[in-house]
Amino acid sequence: MTADVVIAGAGPNGLMLACELSLAGVRPIVLERLNGQTKENRANGLVGQVVRALDRRGLHERLSGSAEPPRPSPAFVFGAMPLDLGRLDDNPMYGLAVPQRRIEQVLEERALELGVEIRRGHELTGLSQDEDGVTAEIAGPEGPYRLRTRYLVGADGGRSVTRKLCGIGFPGVTRDDSVSRSAHITVPAELIDPATGGLNVPGYGPIPPFMHHRTDHGMLAFAPFPTGTLISTTEWSRNDGDDGPLTLDELRESIRRVLGVDLPFGPPEGPGPHQLRRLSGGNTRLAERFRDGRVLLLGDAAHVHSAIGGPGLNLGLQDAVNLGWKLAAEIHGWASPGLLDTYETERRPAAERVVMHTQAQSALIAPGPEVTALRVLFTELLRDERTTKHIADLMSGADIRYDLEGTHPLTGRPAPDLVLETETGSVRLAELTRTARPLLIDLTPDAALAGALDGWRDRVDLVTAKGQEGLPTALLLRPDCYVAWASDSLNPDAKERDTLRTALASAFGPARPAESFGAPR
Numbered sequence: 001m002t003a004d005v006v007i008a009g010a011g012p013n014g015l016m017l018a019c020e021l022s023l024a025g026v027r028p029i030v031l032e033r034l035n036g037q038t039k040e041n042r043a044n045g046l047v048g049q050v051v052r053a054l055d056r057r058g059l060h061e062r063l064s065g066s067a068e069p070p071r072p073s074p075a076f077v078f079g080a081m082p083l084d085l086g087r088l089d090d091n092p093m094y095g096l097a098v099p100q101r102r103i104e105q106v107l108e109e110r111a112l113e114l115g116v117e118i119r120r121g122h123e124l125t126g127l128s129q130d131e132d133g134v135t136a137e138i139a140g141p142e143g144p145y146r147l148r149t150r151y152l153v154g155a156d157g158g159r160s161v162t163r164k165l166c167g168i169g170f171p172g173v174t175r176d177d178s179v180s181r182s183a184h185i186t187v188p189a190e191l192i193d194p195a196t197g198g199l200n201v202p203g204y205g206p207i208p209p210f211m212h213h214r215t216d217h218g219m220l221a222f223a224p225f226p227t228g229t230l231i232s233t234t235e236w237s238r239n240d241g242d243d244g245p246l247t248l249d250e251l252r253e254s255i256r257r258v259l260g261v262d263l264p265f266g267p268p269e270g271p272g273p274h275q276l277r278r279l280s281g282g283n284t285r286l287a288e289r290f291r292d293g294r295v296l297l298l299g300d301a302a303h304v305h306s307a308i309g310g311p312g313l314n315l316g317l318q319d320a321v322n323l324g325w326k327l328a329a330e331i332h333g334w335a336s337p338g339l340l341d342t343y344e345t346e347r348r349p350a351a352e353r354v355v356m357h358t359q360a361q362s363a364l365i366a367p368g369p370e371v372t373a374l375r376v377l378f379t380e381l382l383r384d385e386r387t388t389k390h391i392a393d394l395m396s397g398a399d400i401r402y403d404l405e406g407t408h409p410l411t412g413r414p415a416p417d418l419v420l421e422t423e424t425g426s427v428r429l430a431e432l433t434r435t436a437r438p439l440l441i442d443l444t445p446d447a448a449l450a451g452a453l454d455g456w457r458d459r460v461d462l463v464t465a466k467g468q469e470g471l472p473t474a475l476l477l478r479p480d481c482y483v484a485w486a487s488d489s490l491n492p493d494a495k496e497r498d499t500l501r502t503a504l505a506s507a508f509g510p511a512r513p514a515e516s517f518g519a520p521r
Helices: 012-023 050-055 060-064 100-113 161-165 248-259 312-332 342-364 369-381 385-396 494-508
Strands: 002-008 028-032 075-078 081-084 117-120 123-129 134-140 143-154 172-185 199-201 205-207 212-215 218-225 228-235 276-286 295-297 419-422 425-428 439-442 461-464 474-477 483-487
Touching (some): 002 012, 002 134, 002 312, 012 028, 012 100, 012 312, 060 100, 075 385, 081 369, 081 385, 123 143, 123 161, 143 161, 143 312, 161 295, 172 248, 218 248, 276 342, 419 461, 474 494, 483 494
Parallel strands (some): 002 028, 002 143, 028 117, 143 295, 439 461
Antiparallel strands (some): 075 081, 134 143, 172 276, 199 205, 419 425, 439 474, 474 483
C-alpha cells in the first residue's frame, strides 16, 4: 500500500496536519500507538495566534460553542506578573479555554469528516528512505507490517521515535530542580470572590484566577475552568520521597509550603477524568534539524520547552498549518524550488522565540531576593505600553515575520482580521479561508489585478471586494494566512502586476496554461 503522507502521532499537531493535507487534496494516514484518545489533560486552553488560525479553518466555533469570532484577552500573565492588555490598540493575545482532550476530539472529528484514515494501536518502529519515498515499519494489532509513503512526518512528541530513527540530535537543557503538582479540586464557595472569581485564602489573602502567583517559596495557580477547578503548585526543591502517585494530601502540604497557610479544599466533583499529576524537572530542547530527506518533524518532536504561558499548542499547531500546504505543493508537483525547506527556516525562529521567553519566565518565577528585585524592575517596565505590546507580541507569536520578498509592511506577517464588502454582502476573512486555498484579495476599482492571476487559477482563488480606508488595496495570502504580497496602489501599473506575478511564482510555483490544469485530487 502507498500513501501520500504518513503521520506518526494522533495528538493535536498530527491531527491538524492531517486536516490541512486533506483540505489540499492529499491522502494522509495517521498512526497512533494508543488504542484510544488520551484521558490526560496536558493543556487547558489555547493562547495566541493559533486561536485565529483555528477560526480561519472553521474550528473556533466548534471548540468555543459560539458563533462569535474570537476576541483578544484583556489580561494575561508573564512570569507570574500581570499584563494589562486592555489598553493596547492592537491586542494579539487571543485565548480559548478548552481542555486538550476536547481539542483532540474536535480535530479527530474534522479529520474523519475529511476522509483521513486514523489507525489506532499502530506504532512506528522503523523506517528507511530513498529518493522516491519512505518505507515505514509498523507494529499493528495483527502484527508487524510495512507501509510505503512519499513523506513521513513525526508528530510523536518529545520522545519522538521518528526523530531517533533519523538520528536527529535533540540538544538542550534538562532541569531537575523543580516539582510541579496539579489537581482538580473543589473549594468552599465562601472562599471564592464573587467579583473577580479569585480565591480568598484564609490567613493569606486574595489570589487572582488564571494567573501565576509567586511567593518566596514557590508558585501557585488557581484556575476555575468551566470543566473543573484546577490548582497547581511549583516548588524549587526536590522531594525524593514522593515516588508514588500524587495524592491530595501531598498537594495540601505543597500549598502550605508555598503560601505559608492551609487552604481548605476537597476532592473534585463530577465524572472526570480528573487531573492528579506530579512533574519533576523539565526539558528545553530544539531538534538539530526539522527535516531529514523525506522525513519531517512536527510539534514536540521538534521542540520542547516549559509550559509556562501556555505556548505549546500555539507553536505546534501553527507548525502544522505552515507545513501542510508546502507538503501538499510538493506532492502535487507545483512547489517552487526549496519551498519545503522553508518549513524549517520559518518555524525554527518561532520555536527559538518560545524557548527564549519560557526560559526567561522560568527565571522570573524562581525564588530568591535577587529574583524579587528583578521582578520589581520588570513590573515598572510593564507599565510602559510599548513594553506590554512587545511582550504580548512575543508570547502570542505575532512578532514572527517570515522573510518573503516585498517591501509592504504586511509582507511576511499574519493577515489582519478583515470584513470584506463583496457583491453578495459582508464576509469575514475567516469565512473565506476554510478551504485552505491561497487567496488573492483584490480591493482595487474594477478588480484591476484579477488578470495577473492567469496561470495560477488552479492553485489560487480570487476574491474581489470594495476598497476600505486604512486597508491595502490588494493582498495575496498563503494557505496559512500569512501575507505573501500586498499593495496600496489604487491603479496598479504593469510593474505592480509584475511584482504580483513574481510573488505568485515564489509562493505557488510557475504559471501553467489553463489547458494543463488537472482535476483536484
